[in-house]
Amino acid sequence: MERMDWAKLLNGKRRKDKKKEHSGSQTASGRLEIERDFDRILFSTPVRRLSDKTQVFPLERNDSVRTRLTHSYEVSNLARSIGIRLAFDHAEEVFGPNHEELQVKRNVPSLLAAIGLAHDLGNPPFGHQGEDAMRHWFLTNKEKVGLSESEGLDFLKFDGNCQTFRLVATLQMLNDNYGLNLTYATLAAMLKYPIFSSSSGYKDKSWKKFGIFLSEKEIVHEVWKETGLKEGCRHPLTYIMEACDDIAYLVLDAEDTVKKGFASFYDVIDAITHDADGDSKICELVEYSKSKNQEFKKESLSPKELNDISMQMFRVKAISLMIDSVVENFVGNVDKILRFEAEPSLDLLETSSSNKLREKLKQFDREHGYNHKTVLKLELQGYNYLSGLMSMLWKGVSDDHDDPFSKYVYKRISESYRRVYERKSTDEFSETYKKAQLLCDFVSGMTDSYLIDIHDDLYRLQSNA
Numbered sequence: 001m002e003r004m005d006w007a008k009l010l011n012g013k014r015r016k017d018k019k020k021e022h023s024g025s026q027t028a029s030g031r032l033e034i035e036r037d038f039d040r041i042l043f044s045t046p047v048r049r050l051s052d053k054t055q056v057f058p059l060e061r062n063d064s065v066r067t068r069l070t071h072s073y074e075v076s077n078l079a080r081s082i083g084i085r086l087a088f089d090h091a092e093e094v095f096g097p098n099h100e101e102l103q104v105k106r107n108v109p110s111l112l113a114a115i116g117l118a119h120d121l122g123n124p125p126f127g128h129q130g131e132d133a134m135r136h137w138f139l140t141n142k143e144k145v146g147l148s149e150s151e152g153l154d155f156l157k158f159d160g161n162c163q164t165f166r167l168v169a170t171l172q173m174l175n176d177n178y179g180l181n182l183t184y185a186t187l188a189a190m191l192k193y194p195i196f197s198s199s200s201g202y203k204d205k206s207w208k209k210f211g212i213f214l215s216e217k218e219i220v221h222e223v224w225k226e227t228g229l230k231e232g233c234r235h236p237l238t239y240i241m242e243a244c245d246d247i248a249y250l251v252l253d254a255e256d257t258v259k260k261g262f263a264s265f266y267d268v269i270d271a272i273t274h275d276a277d278g279d280s281k282i283c284e285l286v287e288y289s290k291s292k293n294q295e296f297k298k299e300s301l302s303p304k305e306l307n308d309i310s311m312q313m314f315r316v317k318a319i320s321l322m323i324d325s326v327v328e329n330f331v332g333n334v335d336k337i338l339r340f341e342a343e344p345s346l347d348l349l350e351t352s353s354s355n356k357l358r359e360k361l362k363q364f365d366r367e368h369g370y371n372h373k374t375v376l377k378l379e380l381q382g383y384n385y386l387s388g389l390m391s392m393l394w395k396g397v398s399d400d401h402d403d404p405f406s407k408y409v410y411k412r413i414s415e416s417y418r419r420v421y422e423r424k425s426t427d428e429f430s431e432t433y434k435k436a437q438l439l440c441d442f443v444s445g446m447t448d449s450y451l452i453d454i455h456d457d458l459y460r461l462q463s464n465a
Contacts, residue, residue, distance in 0.1 A: 004338045006095050008228040009235060010034065010107050011184040015222065016176065034107045037186040038114040044172055044180060046121045047072070052447035053120075054127040054382070068120050068127075071248055076116035078244040078323065083109035083237075085327050094334050107185075108237070114182075115189045115241045122163025124444040125451045126382030133386040134158045134443065138436070141394070151433040153197035154213050155440065161192050161211045163444045169219050171420060171441060184226040189235040191220070192242060199231065206232070206344045215429065215437060232344060236337045243326045243348040250361040251318045255311045257369035265293060265310040267368065272360040279356040281321050289314040318357070325352035382448065389455040390443060392462060397435045405462060412454065417441040 012033035041047060050069035087108045091099040095108075124130035138145065138155040147155065154162070169179040169187060182190075193211030212220050224230055257263050269286055276282045292313040296306055329352040336342050349358050369375065396409025410418075421438040446454070 002340055004236065004340070005228050006102055006104075007098070008226070009185060009188070009237075010102055010104070010111070011188075011226050012107070013226065014178075014181050014183055015219070016178040016181045032103060032106050032110070033183050034114070034185055035110040037180075037182045038110055038117065040180045040182060041114055041118045041121075041168070044121075044168075046167055046172065046445065047117065049445065049447050050120065052449050053123065053125055054130075054448055068123060071252070072117050072120050074252060075119060075241070075244050075248045076113045078247055078319065079112035079116035079241050080109045082240050082244065082323060082327055082330075083112035085323075086240075086330070090327075090331050093331055111185055111189055112237055112240055112244075114186050115237070116244055118164060118168060118190060119192070119241060119245060120160065120164070122165070122167050122444055123160035124163075124386070125446050125448045126379060126386065129379040129383050130386055130444075131158060131160055133383045134390070134440065137387050137390045141391075145394070145398075145436060146432050147436060148430065148433075150198055151214065151430060153210075154215075154433075155436050157197055157210065158440060159193075159209050159211070160444065161209065162213045162216075163440065165190055165211070165220075166213055166216055166441075167445075169216055171417065171445075173416065173420070184223050185235075187219075187223045188227040188229055189237045189241070191223075191235065192238055194220075194224075194229070194234055195232055208345070213437070214433075233340055234337075234342075234344075236334060239337070239342075239346060239348050240326070240330060243322075243330075246347075246349050246358070247319060247322045247326070250358060250365065251315050251322070253365045253369055254361055255315050257365065257372075258307055258311045260369075261304075262372050263364075263368040265289075265307045265314065268311070268314065268364060271364040271368075272357065274360075276356060276360065281325070281354050281357045282360065285314070285317050285321060285357065288317045318361075322349065322352075322354045322357065325349070325354035328352065382451070385452055385455045386443065389451060389458065390439065392455075392458045393439055393442065397439050408461065409458060412458075413438065413442045414445065417445070 014033070047069070050072055051067050053068035084105075086094050087099075087104040091104055095102060095104045124134060126133070135156060135158050138147075138152070138158065142152065142156070145152075145155075165187070167179070168182055168190070170177065172179045191211055193207050193209045195207055195210050196212050196214065196217065197210040198214075199210065227235065229235060254268055258265060258268065269289065272282055273286055289310065293306070293310040296309050301309070326348045329348045333342060333346070333348075337346075349355065393409055393413070396406045396411075396413065399406035417438060420441070421434055443451075
């Protein structure tokens with residue numbers, strides 16, 4: 001019976017070092033190779049840019065409200081915590097009798113922390129509205145851009161997950177083609193949707209999205225070969241990262257919604273208890289949160305302070321309950337996952353004992369946070385800025401640079417992205433595909449503020465040209 005092998009799944013070798021005699025186990029400083037991946041990601045420029053990228057509330061001036069950076073730190077922390085529990089409390093059940101040899105107590109928490117930190121690196125400015133704007137621009141400019149049907153799918157269905165893999169595997173370079181040169185294990189586990197845009201599995205909607213651009217096809221096939229995976233099959237630890245991402249945005253976006261003043265602590269309580277049907281997780285969470293709220297009422301706190309501290313206690317308990325559910329569900333399903341028998345759409349949180357709580361928090365976040373008029377207005381502004389900017393940038397990308405404006409626009413594109421585009425010697429992809437990808441590389445790497453600044457700069461120059 002075909003089965004995944006943890007020794008391959010935790011492969012500590014790197015693409016750049018493949019031809020070298022290298023154990024892939026330890027460095028001179030005593031760190032394991034997988035442990036080094038977190039550091040490589042942490043010190044990379046795209047991580048710093050996340051501090052000015054929208055999580056929920058665009059262009060937020062309140063430092064205590066989350067950005068993509070703080071969200072990514074929190075996902076990384078939750079993932080590492082689950083990794084510690086799996087490696088210490090369930091090592092034999094999950095990783096088998098060779099778990100000590102595999103050094104899972106060091107490798108697993110580190111790998112999960114790394115992919116949690118990196119999971120949103122490819123997201124464009126203004127969050128999912130940015131993705132929508134990029135897809136819509138390519139749809140409305142399909143004839144002008146001139147992409148073939150097969151190549152065009154990468155852009156008509158553009159997704160930040162694909163860009164994240166491209167960023168760490170190709171774009172973040174110094175003097176070679178290996179990006180951050182992460183281990184095979186980390187690269188494999190980063191693939192949330194291990195399928196191409198043209199694959200039948202994606203078209204049949206087995207997956208909500210595709211997760212790999214055609215340009216990274218050879219890299220991905222190498223990663224799958226080295227880790228024993230294949231198209232359509234996730235790395236087991238990817239399920240953990242996805243669940244941690246969901247926990248973070250469900251619970252922490254609710255906390256930020258209250259912090260913004262769009263709702264109160266008791267609005268959250270009312271929302272999750274409505275039609276909860278005595279759900280045990282919700283009852284435990286509400287009982288704990290209300291008792292803490294009553295304790296805090298005895299102190300001399302303002303209504304805002306009471307809301308904030310009550311939501312902090314709510315957050316701690318909600319995360320704890322959900323993590324327990326995810327660990328239990330993963331341990332119960334790991335054998336099926338390792339035998340390649342798990343459904344592609346397996347969602348550890350949705351199929352866990354915390355599903356009702358997940359549903360209620362998702363509904364609350366949507367109604368009180370994501371659909372608040374101020375959020376929608378700023379998202380619309382970001383959408384319009386991004387669409388307009390892409391049209392101006394396309395002149396610099398697609399033209400022969402024989403006029404001052406297109407020449408200036410091209411030079412505004414990041415030098416590293418231009419270098420990747422200019423040194424492409426393969427004839428596998430059309431020149432149009434490469435130009436469209438250069439456009440996406442530059443735009444998706446922007447922060448919210450930079451997008452507005454460069455839009456306004458180019459708009460003034462275009463108007464005066």
